[in-house]
Amino acid sequence: MQPLMLTLKGFRGIRDGLGFPQLTLDLERLAGDAQLIAIAGPNGSGKTTVMDNLTPYNLLASRAAVGALGGLSYYDHVYLPESMKDLVWAHEGRSYRSQIVIRLNGRRKTEAFLHHLDDDGSWRPVVLEDGTLSDGRIESYTACVEHICGSAETFFTSVFAPQGKRQLNTYRNAEIKSLLADLLGQEEIQRIGQQAGETARLLKAGLALLRQGQAALEAESDRIGTARMRLEGAPARGDQAEAAKLSAQTNLDAVLERHALLAARFEQQRAIELQRRQLQVDRQAETQASTRAVQALRAQETAESQRLDRLERRVLERQQRDQVRRQSLAQSRRRCLSELAQSQAVARAARRLTLAQQVHEARHGIVVDCRAQVQTLNQACGTVRLAEQKLATIERDAGKAVLRTEELTHRFSLTSEVPCAGTDLQGHCKLLGDAREAKALLPDARARRSRSRAN
DSSP: OEEEEEEEESBHHHHHHHOOSEEEEEHHHHHTTOSOOOOOOOTTSSHHHHHHTTSSSSSOGGGSSSSSTTSOOGGGGBOSSEEEEEEEEEETTEEEEEEEEEEOSSSOEEEEEEEEEOTTSOEEEOBOTTOOBOOBOHHHHHHHHHHHHOOHHHHHHHTOOOTTOOOGGGSOHHHHHHHHHHHTTOHHHHHHHHHHHHHHHHHHHHHHHHHHHHHHHHHHHHHHHHHHHHHTTHHHHHHHHHHHHHHHHHHHHHHHHHHHHHHHHHHHHHHHHHHHHHHHHHHHHHHHHHHHHHHHHHHHHHHHHHHHHHHHHHHHHHHHHHHHHHHHHHHHHHHHHHHHHTHHHHHHHHHTHHHHHHHHHHHHHHHHHHHHHHHHHHHHHHHHHHHHHHHHHHHHHHHHHHHHHHHHHHHHHTTTTOTTTTSGGGGTOHHHHHHHHHHHHHHHHHHHHHHHHHO
């Protein structure tokens, strides 16, 4: 098997290592006639992803737990809604094309197609001799690839050694035998061995059935022998059995008669029991009904007692209201009798009503005149109070004017008493200056006193 061209789309290893959503490698052009090819690059650049996809198997060998199909899921290593692996490879002079489509949009699904290059240069689906067609199902694709390249276990053990490959010394005997049978082309021998094992299994099952039948026949033979031994002396035992049968029949008749009597008693007792249960049910129902009736009567008695209390209170309240009303009516009656006793005075007053109205009108006029005079008097009193206040103000001003005049007269009289009068010091004497100032203010003070006296 020789890879020719690889296209990977949507693989995480390529995206994380190179930053490309898709990678295409023309291996035939890149390799040329080289016998040994190395892929170099830093860790995480996608080398393992490329190497694992260089085989047509539906498997990433270095990431699978075991070197077999089903050991790994593509869904953990892709990220696009529709990712794809497209590998063109050659085997025994023929070109093949593997297309594996992994879908993550909604429901996960994987489809795989295997085509071969026809003589006219077109790709056609691979069809095996038994009629198996590569139609997109994983099962048909796997069957076609294994028919061309062999089983995945043998391929990844003898042809393609991925990272983390198990050592041969860790293989179990059955695995080594399976690998050798596959390498030596012993599929037919293995198929015959399987058929032989199946035949042996079926023979063992048939033998077990025969042994079970034999055991059943032996048990039946033992039973028959035992029965033959019991048949010795059978006539005598038959007569004894017949006599025992007659005695048993007599006893059976007596027992049946007694059973019938007991059955009749039982039926009667059961009827009585049913009647007793019905009576108990009726008694319980009557007891419950009487209890409910007693409770209803007690509730009614309580309600009637409360109602009687309310009625007694209402009667008492009405009696009190009637007594109050009776007292009020008695007072009204006494008042009416008192007014009836004054009927003569009322009649006399009715006769004098006209005169009283005239007197009332006259006196009302006098009252109106008096009210006008009282109002005039109040106004005059207010005027008097204002005049008294004004007089008091004038008296205060007059008193101040008299006091001012006397003060200025006294200050002016000091002119002739000051020792420095007529000397050179009189220009510097403060008392003499004050006396002269009083002389200038004295006429104004006397004029204010005169105005106050006139006011």
